[in-house]
Amino acid sequence: MGSGCPPDAGGPATFGQLLRAHRKQRGLSLAQLAARVHFNRGHVSKIETDKRPPSVSFAEACDRALNVGSTFTTIASALKAAARQQQGWVQPAQLPATKHNFVGRRDCLNRLDSRLQGHDQSLAVPVAVINGPPGVGKTALAVQWAHQAVNDGHFADGQLFVNLEGPEPGTAVAPFDVLEDLLRAVGVPPERIPADLGQRAATFRSYLHGREVLLVLDNAANAQQIYHLLPGSPGCAVVVTSRSRLPGLLSQVDAVTLPLTELCRPEAAMLIRAIIGDVRADADPAALAALAERCGHLPLALVLAAEHIVSHQHRSADALATELRTEHARLNLAEGDVVLRNAFDTSYNALDEQSARMFRLLGVIPGQLIDAAVTAATADVSQDEAVRLLRNLASAHLIQRQDERHYLMHDLLRAYAADLSRQLDGEPGRTKAMRHAADLVSALNSSVVPSLVA
Numbered sequence: 481m482g483s484g485c486p487p488d489a490g491g492p493a494t495f496g497q498l499l500r501a502h503r504k505q506r507g508l509s510l511a512q513l514a515a516r517v518h519f520n521r522g523h524v525s526k527i528e529t530d531k532r533p534p535s536v537s538f539a540e541a542c543d544r545a546l547n548v549g550s551t552f553t554t555i556a557s558a559l560k561a562a563a564r565q566q567q568g569w570v571q572p573a574q575l576p577a578t579k580h581n582f583v584g585r586r587d588c589l590n591r592l593d594s595r596l597q598g599h600d601q602s603l604a605v606p607v608a609v610i611n612g613p614p615g616v617g618k619t620a621l622a623v624q625w626a627h628q629a630v631n632d633g634h635f636a637d638g639q640l641f642v643n644l645e646g647p648e649p650g651t652a653v654a655p656f657d658v659l660e661d662l663l664r665a666v667g668v669p670p671e672r673i674p675a676d677l678g679q680r681a682a683t684f685r686s687y688l689h690g691r692e693v694l695l696v697l698d699n700a701a702n703a704q705q706i707y708h709l710l711p712g713s714p715g716c717a718v719v720v721t722s723r724s725r726l727p728g729l730l731s732q733v734d735a736v737t738l739p740l741t742e743l744c745r746p747e748a749a750m751l752i753r754a755i756i757g758d759v760r761a762d763a764d765p766a767a768l769a770a771l772a773e774r775c776g777h778l779p780l781a782l783v784l785a786a787e788h789i790v791s792h793q794h795r796s797a798d799a800l801a802t803e804l805r806t807e808h809a810r811l812n813l814a815e816g817d818v819v820l821r822n823a824f825d826t827s828y829n830a831l832d833e834q835s836a837r838m839f840r841l842l843g844v845i846p847g848q849l850i851d852a853a854v855t856a857a858t859a860d861v862s863q864d865e866a867v868r869l870l871r872n873l874a875s876a877h878l879i880q881r882q883d884e885r886h887y888l889m890h891d892l893l894r895a896y897a898a899d900l901s902r903q904l905d906g907e908p909g910r911t912k913a914m915r916h917a918a919d920l921v922s923a924l925n926s927s928v929v930p931s932l933v934a
């Protein structure tokens with residue numbers, strides 16, 4: 481132990497006694513030690529007299545102030561583990577496995593690190609919301625980061641993972657039921673789980689108090705689903721993923737938002753390579769890039785395409801890229817029971833009727849940039865109404881906001897919208913809308929669009 485040896489060998493038996501012995505040996509008063517560890521004198525006194533248990537952060541401060549290695553931290557951690565067992569705390573480890581082929585997202589991982597690992601002294605529970613369109617990699621990012629954080633020694637009291645099953649109407653799980661699962665997961669006996677939502681939430685907060693627990697709320701439908709599940713004490717942290725912007729959340733919770741978009745070109749190619757292997761990837765790098773392009777660099781599409789290649793031994797990246805030249809083939813990209821268009825269905829099915837109609841219409845309006853004026857004229861609604869509906873679609877991450885009146889749409893989602901329009905809107909109406917929109921777009925192109933795009 482070096483300088484960490486108790487000064488009076490065989491003497492001090494408790495954390496408090498050992499602390500006092502080290503303090504006296506260095507000739508420090510209680511007030512001087514309190515100043516060194518940045519805790520108040522009363523707190524240090526209570527710990528020295530074993531009237532209050534030491535927290536691990538207090539023990540770390542003592543180790544630093546008295547230069548005794550990890551003497552106090554080791555004891556405080558052991559005391560904490562023993563207390564945990566006494567209270568019936570079951571340390572949950574619910575994170576799903578991460579994949580070895582996770583690529584990119586360095587910025588997002590860094591932002592999550594700085595937001596959630598409790599470097600600041602704030603008393604608020606840090607919350608991060610990852611949002612973006614279906615299949616963009618929200619869950620993968622949350623799980624990857626969580627594993628890294630645990631591996632670095634954070635959230636030692638446990639990790640909880642809940643699939644909230646949003647956003648389709650009728651599928652989202654009620655917080656009342658989620659809390660029951662969470663309380664059971666941390667060891668609360670069924671007979672001690674209250675029958676009232678507020679009390680369940682309060683019991684959950686009580687159990688988490690003073691612990692370092694990570695809570696991952698995957699696939700949230702709305703902000704209301706989340707409020708009751710939030711821990712109250714700052715050692716905990718929460719990561720939420722959602723296809724929606726979760727309107728209303730930021731007014732209640734101090735959360736950071738990470739909007740995810742598709743991977744960049746090199747990362748998209750890297751992801752395919754990681755799945756199909758270097759030999760196949762090196763055989764035709766140009767085909768790899770073309771395939772990634774056809775998948776719109778969307779992780780889910782990339783994974784489906786790459787797995788398709790692996791499971792069909794004879795299929796080359798080039799052959800699959802050729803096969804995927806039609807929108808129909810791209811949307812029906814499937815492997816096992818996962819079909820790309822089904823991932824989009826859940827977001828589309830959650831829309832109200834007017835927003836759904838507007839979404840389908842966007843599939844027939846030509847051009848990259850969605851303009852509120854053109855959309856309003858084509859849909860035969862006021863500009864204000866068009867802006868409202870476009871905002872709804874952006875909130876569901878089916879389009880991306882460029883500025884107040886302009887939006888962008890992912891190629892695969894545009895193909896999906898066009899396909900839905902073919903199925904659900906009468907052909908004459910569709911053709912008329914397409915012509916009308918084409919006229920408006922070309923009129924607009926000759927005047928304002930270049931400056932907007934620039």
Ligand SMILES: Nc1ncnc2c1ncn2[C@@H]1O[C@H](COP(=O)(O)OP(=O)(O)O)[C@@H](O)[C@H]1O
Nearest residue numbers: 581582583614615616617618619620779780783
């Ligand atoms: N950065 C990444 N690296 C490797 N695979 C990824 C990455 N992001 C997503 N994936 C994979 O893409 C698929 C879709 O990702 P997922 O996280 O389920 O999307 P979302 O939660 O946004 O709907 C999954 O198979 C996932 O493992």
Ligand SMILES: [Mg+2]
Nearest residue numbers: 618619699721
């Ligand atoms: Mg997900």
